[in-house]
Amino acid sequence: MSxxxxxxxxxxxxxxxxxxxxxxxxxxxPDEREPYTIVIPPPNVTGVLHMGHMLNNTIQDVLVRRAxxxxxxxxxxxxxxxxxxxxxxxxxxxxxxxxxxxxDLTREEFLTYAWEWKEKYGGIILEQLKKLGASCDxxxxxxxxxxxxxxxxxxxxIHLYKKGLIYRGIRMINWDPQGKTAVSDEEVIRKxxxxxxxxIRYFVQSESPEVGKSESGEASSDFRTSGLPDSxxxxxxxxxxxxxxxxxxxxxxxPNDERYLHLHGKKVYIPLINREIPVILDDYxxxxxxxGCLKVTPAHDLNDYELGQRHNLPVIDILNDDGTLxxxxxxxxxxxxxAARKKIAVLLEEAGVLxxxxxxxxxxxxxxxxxxxxxxxxSMQWFCKMGEMAKPALDYVLNGEIKLIPEKFVNTYxxxxxxxxxxxxSRQLWWGQQIPAWYLxxxxxxxxxxxxxxxxxxxxxxxxxxxANLTQDEDVVxxxxxxxxxxxxxxDGFKDPDNADINYYYPTNDLVTAPEILFFWVARMxxxxxxxxxxxxxxxxxxxGIVRDKQGRKMSKxxxxxxxxxxxxxxxxxxxxxxxxxxxxxxGNDLMFDExxxxxxxxxxxxxxxAFKLVKGWEVDESLSNPxxxxxxxxxxxxNQALTEIEANFAQYRLSEALMDTYKLVWDDFCAWYLxxxxxxxxxxxxxATYAATIQFFENILKVLHPFMPFLxxxxxxxxxxxxxxxxxxxxxxxxxxxxEINSRLLNETELVKDVVTNIRNTRKTKQIxxxxxxxxxxxxNSGINYGQFEAIITRLANISKFESVADKIEGAINFLxxxxxxxxxxxxxxxxxxxxVKLKKEQEYLLGFLKSVNxxxxxxxxxxxxxxxxxxxxxxxKADAEAKLTIIEENLAALAx
RNA sequence: GGGAGCUUAGCUCAGCUGGUUCAGAGCAUCUGCCUUACAAGCAGAGGGUCACUGGUUCGAACCCAGUAGCUCCCA
Numbered sequence: 001m002s003x004x005x006x007x008x009x010x011x012x013x014x015x016x017x018x019x020x021x022x023x024x025x026x027x028x029x030p031d032e033r034e035p036y037t038i039v040i041p042p043p044n045v046t047g048v049l050h051m052g053h054m055l056n057n058t059i060q061d062v063l064v065r066r067a068x069x070x071x072x073x074x075x076x077x078x079x080x081x082x083x084x085x086x087x088x089x090x091x092x093x094x095x096x097x098x099x100x101x102x103x104d105l106t107r108e109e110f111l112t113y114a115w116e117w118k119e120k121y122g123g124i125i126l127e128q129l130k131k132l133g134a135s136c137d138x139x140x141x142x143x144x145x146x147x148x149x150x151x152x153x154x155x156x157x158i159h160l161y162k163k164g165l166i167y168r169g170i171r172m173i174n175w176d177p178q179g180k181t182a183v184s185d186e187e188v189i190r191k192x193x194x195x196x197x198x199x200i201r202y203f204v205q206s207e208s209p210e211v212g213k214s215e216s217g218e219a220s221s222d223f224r225t226s227g228l229p230d231s232x233x234x235x236x237x238x239x240x241x242x243x244x245x246x247x248x249x250x251x252x253x254x255p256n257d258e259r260y261l262h263l264h265g266k267k268v269y270i271p272l273i274n275r276e277i278p279v280i281l282d283d284y285x286x287x288x289x290x291x292g293c294l295k296v297t298p299a300h301d302l303n304d305y306e307l308g309q310r311h312n313l314p315v316i317d318i319l320n321d322d323g324t325l326x327x328x329x330x331x332x333x334x335x336x337x338x339a340a341r342k343k344i345a346v347l348l349e350e351a352g353v354l355x356x357x358x359x360x361x362x363x364x365x366x367x368x369x370x371x372x373x374x375x376x377x378x379s380m381q382w383f384c385k386m387g388e389m390a391k392p393a394l395d396y397v398l399n400g401e402i403k404l405i406p407e408k409f410v411n412t413y414x415x416x417x418x419x420x421x422x423x424x425x426s427r428q429l430w431w432g433q434q435i436p437a438w439y440l441x442x443x444x445x446x447x448x449x450x451x452x453x454x455x456x457x458x459x460x461x462x463x464x465x466x467x468a469n470l471t472q473d474e475d476v477v478x479x480x481x482x483x484x485x486x487x488x489x490x491x492d493g494f495k496d497p498d499n500a501d502i503n504y505y506y507p508t509n510d511l512v513t514a515p516e517i518l519f520f521w522v523a524r525m526x527x528x529x530x531x532x533x534x535x536x537x538x539x540x541x542x543x544x545g546i547v548r549d550k551q552g553r554k555m556s557k558x559x560x561x562x563x564x565x566x567x568x569x570x571x572x573x574x575x576x577x578x579x580x581x582x583x584x585x586x587x588g589n590d591l592m593f594d595e596x597x598x599x600x601x602x603x604x605x606x607x608x609x610x611a612f613k614l615v616k617g618w619e620v621d622e623s624l625s626n627p628x629x630x631x632x633x634x635x636x637x638x639x640n641q642a643l644t645e646i647e648a649n650f651a652q653y654r655l656s657e658a659l660m661d662t663y664k665l666v667w668d669d670f671c672a673w674y675l676x677x678x679x680x681x682x683x684x685x686x687x688x689a690t691y692a693a694t695i696q697f698f699e700n701i702l703k704v705l706h707p708f709m710p711f712l713x714x715x716x717x718x719x720x721x722x723x724x725x726x727x728x729x730x731x732x733x734x735x736x737x738x739x740x741e742i743n744s745r746l747l748n749e750t751e752l753v754k755d756v757v758t759n760i761r762n763t764r765k766t767k768q769i770x771x772x773x774x775x776x777x778x779x780x781x782n783s784g785i786n787y788g789q790f791e792a793i794i795t796r797l798a799n800i801s802k803f804e805s806v807a808d809k810i811e812g813a814i815n816f817l818x819x820x821x822x823x824x825x826x827x828x829x830x831x832x833x834x835x836x837x838v839k840l841k842k843e844q845e846y847l848l849g850f851l852k853s854v855n856x857x858x859x860x861x862x863x864x865x866x867x868x869x870x871x872x873x874x875x876x877x878x879k880a881d882a883e884a885k886l887t888i889i890e891e892n893l894a895a896l897a898x
Numbered sequence: 899g900g901g902a903g904c905u906u907a908g909c910u911c912a913g914c915u916g917g918u919u920c921a922g923a924g925c926a927u928c929u930g931c932c933u934u935a936c937a938a939g940c941a942g943a944g945g946g947u948c949a950c951u952g953g954u955u956c957g958a959a960c961c962c963a964g965u966a967g968c969u970c971c972c973a
Contacts, residue, residue, distance in 0.1 A: 006938075190973095363973090411902055412971070419972080515970090550909085552969090583924075584910060590969085592910060600925070603938045610936035617935070657912070660924065675935085682934055758942085765942055771933070850919070857917090862956040871917050878918070 003616060007609035009573025009602075012715040017130060019714075025068075025732050026135045028075035030504035036067035036074045037508035039487050039538075040136065041521070042081035042144060045122035046090050051547040051555050051593060052514065053125065054132065054565045055585055058578045059544060060512045061134050062655060065707040067509075068135070069736045075505055076135060077490045079142035080122055084432035084479045085179055085187075085369045091117050091431065107430050114431050118143075131566060133574050133710045135732070142490045144482040145433070152494035153433040153482045154449055156532065161447045165385045166425075168437075168445075172302040173424060175377035176367040177323030177337075181428040182381065188365040188374050195362055198242045199291070199355035200348055201234040202251060205267040205276065235263060235279075236355055238290035240362065241300070242348060243340040245270055246329040248277055249304075249313035250296040255281040257292050271353045272344070273330045280311050302376055315378060323375060337375070381426040382435060382475070389527040390420040396526055396536050403540045405653045409515060416519045423524075425478045432476030439471045446470075484524035487511075487537035494532070511538040518543065542653050545590035552592060568598055575709035576602030582659045582708065604663060605712050608705070611671050614679070615694055616721050621685035628690045630789050631677040633743075634750045635697060638669050640740045641747060646704065647739065659708055666701055673754065677793050695721060700737045752818050753790045759816045760798040763825060767814065774801035778810055780822040782884065787821075811895065820884040837898035844889045851882045 020026060028035075038060050043053060060076060068074040091114045092102050102110060126141065142149060160166045173182040237251065248270050253260045263279045270277060284307055285294045298308030299317035308315060318329035323337045331347075332340045348354040365374035394417040396402045397410060404410050426435065438454040439445045444461065448454035451467060458465045488494060493502035507529070513522060522541055529537035547555050547562075555562035568577045572595075579601030584591045626632075642665040649658035678694065680686045699722055706713040710732065717731035764771060777800045779787050787794070791803050806824070809815075813824040857863045857875050864872065 003935095006936080408903065415901065415972080519971095586911065589904090589911085594910085594925095596925070597910085599938080606938055607936065610939085612935080614935035652914090654912090657923095660912090663924080671936090672940085676940095679935090761941060762943090765930075768930095771931080771941080846919095854919095857956070860956045863917095864956085866956065867917070874918050881919080 003613050007573075007602075007606050007712060009575060009605070009711060010570075013131070013133070013574055013711045016711055016714045017133065020135065020730070020732055021138075023728055023730070025730065026076070026137050027139060028073055028137050030500050031073055033071065033073040035505050035509075036064070036072035037077070037505040038064055038075075038510050038512065039077045039490055039508055040079060041511070041513045041517075042079045042142075042483060042486065043125040044083035044086055045080045045118050045143075046083055046086045047125055049125050049128035049565045051562055051565060051581075052544075053129070054568075054577065055544055055547055055581050055591070056512055056514070057129055057132060057134050058581045059542065059585075059655060060510075061132070061710075062578075062582070062707045063510055063512070064135055065710060065732065066650065066736070068732065069703065069706065069734060071735055074135075075137055075140070077140045077142065078126055078129070078134070078136035078138060079140075079486075079490060080126065080144070081483055082118070082143065082145045082432060082479060084427055084429050084476055085181060085183070087114065087118070088429045088431040089179060089369060090121075110430050118145075128566060131569050131574060132578065135710075140490065144479065144486070148492050148495055149482060149485070149489045150433050152485050152489045153477060154436050155494055156485060156528070157433075157436055157477065157481075158447055158449060160384060160531075165388065166382060167385070168380060168382055170378055171381055171383065171424060172305050172376050173379045173381060174365060174367075175321070175375040175379070176370055176372050177319075177321065177375050178370040178372035179367060180321050182377075182379060182424060182426060183367055183369065183374070187368040189368050190363045190365050193362065193364040195240045195360045195364070197238050197240055197290075197358045197360035198345060198348070199236050199238050199357070200242060200245065200271060201236050201353040201355055202268040202271060202295075203234045203353075204263065205269065234353075235260070235268065235293045236291045237293045237295045239295055240360060241297075241341070242344050243325070243332070243337055244297045244300050244318065245295060245344070246273055246275075246325075246331065247297045247299050247316045247318040248275075248295045249298050249308055249316060250278050250280045250311065252280050252282050252285050252294045252296050252307060252311075253292060254283050254285040254287045256283065257285075257287045259292060271351055272347055275330075280313075282307060282310065299378055300376055305378065317378065319375060319377070323372075338373075379426075381424050382437070382473075382477075384423040384425050384481075386420040386422050386527075389531060390417045390523075392530045393417060393523055393526040396530070402526060402536050402538065404518075405540060405542045409518060409543055412515075413518060413523065417523060423478075425481050426473075426475045427478050428474070429476050432479060433482060435473040435475050435477055437473040439473070440465065441469055445473075480520055480524060483521060484528045485532070487525055487529065488532060497533070506533065507536050508538045510540045510542055512542045512544065514546065515543045516546075540653070545585065547593050548590050550592055550594050552590075555593070563595060568595070572598040572602040573605060573711070575605050575712050579604055579659065579663075579708055582656050585656050586654075604667070605709060607667055607671060608701075608709075608712060608716075611666075611675060612698065612716050612719070612721075614675060615698060616719065618680065618691060619685040620688055620691050622688050624685065624687035626687045626689035627792050628678045628687075628693075631674060631793055632690065632693045634746060635669065635674040636693075636740070637743050637747050638674075638750075639665070639697065639700065639737075640742045642669070643704070643737065643739045644742070662704055662708065666705065670697065670701060676797060702731055703734050703736050706731050706734070749785055749790070752785065752821075753787075753793060755818045756787075756794060756823060757797045759818060759823065760800070760825065763814055763816070767827070769827075771799060774799050775825050775827075776800065776802040776804075778804050778806045778813070778824040778826075780806050780809060780824070782820045782822065782888070785821065809891070809895065815892070817885060817888065820881065820888065822888060833896050833898065837893065837896055840889050840893050840896070841898075844886065844893070847882050847886050847889070851879065851886070854879045854882065 040060065041056065064074045064076045091110070094117060095102060095113060105113075122143070129136070157166060174188050176183050235251065239245070251268055253263060264281065266279050267276050268279060269275065280296070284303070285292065296304045296307055296313060298305045298313055298315045300319070305315070316328055318325055319337065320326050325332050325335050325337065325340050327333050332343055335343060345354065345357070366372065367374055394414060397404060397413055404413060436449060437445045437447050438451070438458065440458055440461065446454050446457035448457050451470065451472070454470055455465065455467055458470055485494070487506065487508050488502065491502040491505055492499055493506060496502075511522065525537045529535055549555055549561040553561055565577070572580065577598050580598030583597045583600060584593060642661055645661045646658045649655070649661060674697070678686075678690050702713040702717055714731045717734070718725060760775065760777070763769070769775070775798070777794065777798070781787055787805065794800055795803055809822065810824040810826065813826045815822060815824050817823070854875055858872075858879060
């Protein structure tokens with residue numbers, strides 16, 4: 001392999017990805033090894049790769065690759081989600097462009113188009129993930145509408161229905177008039193919106209509805225008084241939705257409201273249409289909000305609906321599914337609800353019943369998918385009872401069988417699960433699994449796996465029934481109703497609950513996903529896991545943050561503040577981007593992404609490349625003896641120490657910390673210290689032992705780096721430097737080095753040696769001595785450390801021409817302390833005694849202060865009584881060290897006679 | 899309105915059971931170096947009242963209470 005000056009990712013990435021594929025390294029089949037399983041959070045078929053996916057899948061790939069390198073049978077199952085609302089919207093839009101309207105199509109025709117669309121665009125994200133290096137077992141790729149997965153959805157629907165956990169009921173749902181579907185509460189985004197509060201007068205029965213009769217013309221600006229009975233002919237209500245007055249079923253007042261006693265038992269007329277409605281009493285009404293008179297519109301407000309139920313009020317629905325007014329409104333029929341609002345305001349004004357309009361801020365729900373204002377709507381829907389299933393799902397998390405990372409999400413999870421509401425699983429769409437309910441002419445229904453079975457069921461009720469008597473429910477189930485089965489259904493665990501795959505891979509190990517769908521998806525998977533397998537679906541849930549831009553804004557297409565991940569990969573290399581993502585991604589916290597992190601990542605790749613270039617350039621002279629024994633031993637120990645730290649961080653899912661440990665191990669310890677320690681002089685050969693040790697180190701470093709930087713490491717792995725490799729001897733399947741013993745004494749002493757080197761470099765800097773000018777160095781070792789063993793290292797790194805141990809201080813030399821050991825550099829120039837005195841006195845002062853605080857602790861009876869013995873020991877050591885240093889400083893001060 | 903969380907260097911974040919010479923890391927900044935692996939580099943340096951106020955403790959970035967600011971979830 002010829003070595004380029006810099007690392008060029010493009011030349012390696014495609015090559016190795018296809019090599020891995022060819023050799024089936026991503027593939028997993030059950031065997032004797034311990035499994036390690038991740039199921040991918042299936043991306044929507046409508047999506048393209050965004051930064052959230054990049055983060056999420058980088059993390060999963062790091063975990064999977066590491067597991068593989070720890071000898072586990074790693075299986076990462078990829079797939080996609082059919083995303084009924086979003087996909088149907090895309091297909092409808094596509095058809096519209098072709099001049100086709102969904103209304104003109106049969107269900108079957110529409111679905112043909114939808115599948116066509118899915119085949120064409122549905123796999124885009126998965127293809128893009130390959131660019132990132134994702135080591136998924138692609139042979140296992142699943143789609144939530146695959147036959148077996150869909151069958152599982154239908155089967156579980158039937159199972160839950162039979163168990164009484166699925167029921168049909170009228171509910172107030174969040175209706176998206178643009179998507180023409182119900183959406184769940186979680187898909188409604190609430191925003192504070194400036195609205196208008198309309199004050200409208202309703203005339204009271206037996207009072208003449210003569211316009212302007214009681215008009216004072218000076219309605220009070222205080223709405224608390226504006227509806228007062230000093231205007232006996234009418235009452236005033238305040239509403240943000242004047243277009244719904246035609247759907248009013250009553251006016252409600254608080255029975256304790258003394259202002260309105262005269263209205264008890266009365267009837268009033270709805271303006272414009274003059275329909276008569278009763279005044280009802282309910283203490284639900286807050287007396288001091290608005291006018292104290294509440295218009296009750298059961299069809300268009302959840303609270304009003306419940307109020308209506310209590311008072312047996314009729315439900316008058318004046319809206320069509322597309323948000324326009326229907327004939328029940330009597331006026332403005334066919335107008336859109338917002339147009340109608342403006343028009344009715346004018347009509348009310350003209351009729352003289354619009355008392356005033358105020359600005360008003362309130363929360364309005366918007367559809368996450370279409371951004372349309374959500375319309376509360378009564379509808380017959382299928383529901384799944386949650387209470388019973390939530391309990392065990394909560395327990396799994398509370399008792400630690402499932403760990404949420406970071407732990408803070410346990411609180412959120414508990415709060416949700418303790419206040420869980422039934423799950424509306426109907427969606428008024430075609431793309432998805434059609435609800436397996438067939439309606440009979442009597443209005444009854446049967447639940448069955450297919451039309452034939454449904455007919456059989458129906459014939460039990462009435463043998464006369466034929467297929468023509470049955471109509472299947474038009475709706476499909478919520479997409480989450482299929483994705484909650486994902487960890488089971490990808491292994492075909494419903495149809496074949498005892499198959500080899502599910503028995504081996506389930507429960508899966510880690511799930512990596514966003515906190516936004518903790519309830520939507522994670523909680524429901526746990527419920528499904530318990531319900532259908534009596535077991536958790538995964539052990540650990542790693543919750544990633546939201547990727548934001550530098551200004552803290554969520555990255556989104558609308559804002560255009562998200563870089564294109566593929567552009568980033570092209571620019572920085574997949575390895576660079578992976579490192580960049582992880583550098584700024586603490587678990588569960590949002591990350592402020594900036595391209596500079598990727599730059600740092602590619603810089604790191606380049607650093608490794610160049611270190612490799614150095615080692616590769618060495619000539620070996622077999623006759624040389626090894627002068628680097630200590631350096632080699634030090635790095636071997638340092639490597640083991642770093643492995644321990646990395647392992648600990650992985651165990652706690654602190655991936656960005658583990659990466660930083662690796663980064664520093666490679667850059668600082670290996671490149672900046674070790675290689676500099678052993679590097680032969682230019683065009684000089686290296687001895688065989690050092691060469692062999694260094695190559696071994698390098699190979700181990702590649703292994704540790706591989707999960708983070710798979711492409712670069714695989715590329716270097718195959719260099720001839722490491723000798724002949726068989727076709728399947730690849731970094732991706734190499735086993736991580738075992739952690740060896742750590743000689744902490746050697747590590748500590750080497751830290752001191754590094755301190756000595758830094759001190760000398762510093763001295764050169766302050767005294768303006770060139771790096772090229774050799775210096776002499778003498779040590780008076782008070783600690784007993786044998787610096788002789790480090791001679792080669794110190795002379796090398798600090799350009800020392802002579803290094804000797806001495807028993808006495810050296811007068812007139814530059815000196816410094818490393819721990820309690822004294823170092824001297826004789827220097828021709830006179831040492832400035834005054835400056836030296838100042839320096840020493842400053843140090844002395846600091847040490848005295850420090851010693852004082854230590855002594856204060858040691859002299860404190862309560863400290864001695866309460867502190868743990870090891871703490872006291874540490875304090876005593878601090879004291880001894882400080883005293884030793886002080887003695888040396890005092891001696892030096894005395895010598896200078898200051 | 900109810901709940902959860904956050905605030906440590908210019909930026910992004912560590913700091914685990916309160917106790918090392920504990921105030922850290924990376925990036926950025928500044929200074930000096932084109933020293934034959936790397937200027938995408940090397941060597942060195944500066945930078946913080948741990949949001950604020952009080953309390954507990956022998957001892958607080960860490961525990962408790964309050965205040966301010968920010969974020970998220972639910973209504």
